Amino acid sequence: MSSFNVQEPISVANFIIDYAQKTGKSVSNLQLQKIMYFIQGAFLNEYNKELVDSSFSRWQYGPVLKEVYAIFRDNGSSPIEKLAITANIKNGVLELGDPQKTTSENLGNESVFRYLQEVTSKLLEVAPWELVEISHRQDIWYDHKDEILNHTAPDYNNDEIKKACKDNSDLWQKQ
Template structure:
């Protein structure tokens, strides 16, 4: 496969939200988090490189990208219909609302990688979100930190450990 560009957590989250809505299968924040984690896992397993430029935290219900979680936490368990908007400062220290462009073929820099991203996402949105939570909990890279997770002291996931355990869960997206 061609090389591809790393994507920000929000750009990939916005891609998943748009894609899921277009497929008629809107996602919740919980489901979005697990889909993002398993997309990262798939790209690490298949290509040896991450697709998301961010770290997943170990939380009670599995892996979480905190930036994405924060953007959609007000949705609770409801479906996400609108893309998040980031608040940034401009060159004059003025706050402004900026939408994050969803990952697309151009931003990814590879039509082959974008097609694969679509295939993986389609398979993951078809899965029950609680199945994805359960699968993430069965991984030793979550289980061995269960006590630290309970008290919010677990370290973030390392891409190398996600990749090492990823082949065992590749059935999710194959």
């Protein structure tokens, strides 16, 4: 079992956006959300440990990390062009910093980082609406459909993400 450091949601989001740009691809907020969800499922199945330190919410178009959605929602359906910067208040003064993103150093494991790159690369090849459709076919979304439409659905938990995504491993595994 490989050891690695769990990551903040925005660090993983920035990694995905940066990786997409470096490989000549683009990513929308909708696509980013689904990629993050399936990455979480991939890590839970491969390492029995979550990558993203947050809970995914059940929304109409599938799993969403609310804090990441809020940062990038102004992009609408357009590709995200800029990484999210950091912002801290120190002594009453707002300080802006460089974007944080997942790296092999802060992940703490080079082979796990390569796995993240491989999974991300595969998921970037899948159309955003196909990722939505796949997440909708999972019982953990479909069984809560009425609650989702009424905005009363509970968040996903990692055990159910692991189980649901096990059947979707063809999305990220090498063929």
